[in-house]
Amino acid sequence: MIRPALIAIFALATLLPAEAFEGRYRMLGGSMTIRPAGAGMLKVDAEIGSRSCVGVISARGRPQGDRLVAEATEYGEICRLEIRRRGRALTVTESGACTPFHGANCNYTGTYTPR
Template identity: 30%
Template sequence: MMFKRVFAGACAAMLFATGASAMPDGSYSGEGDGFRLSAEVRGNRIEVEVSTVGCLGGGEGQLRQVGNRVWQAYLSEYGDICVIQINDMGNSYYMQEVQGCFAYHGAQCGFTGSLSK
């Protein structure tokens, strides 16, 4: 448990040092493996949601640019920190879980899939 806190704190500090998000504000939607994904971006804040039969999940958090056309979202509402990476693919975005997101959506769905505006 202590390792999780230290690791999460180190990751958050590293991300906060990279500056504000350049991901365009707006509403994004798309699909994962049999489920619907959505994201709302406002500045350096993001809200993500996933839904399908038997699954509904989501969360809010910080959005930070970590590379060229690459962002990471840090959701921390439920104790565990959920990290989601978002890559700009040109005409769409690809969102993929990095760690700790199970508490945000359960076993029937996830935060991995394509999004577009």
């Protein structure tokens, strides 16, 4: 009796991190959608824009607790979006070679709130 309950709790715990990130988010000048991509992976689609830049990225990653690191590759270079859960909002920082995904005048860094 205890063993099936432990298995159910473990299964639920492994599903919760991915579900906690899924949804549609926005910040001033940008938006982000996170959805399942299969095999425990999540797909992150983000768009940003201003008068001086436009950016679009489609990255994939696996959640680990309150953190998701999604990566996209362009011209053999990797752009990483580190996404952390802060209550209902997401805090995003980028690292690596992200300029091909948005140009030199903007980035995906910021706090995204649910739509």
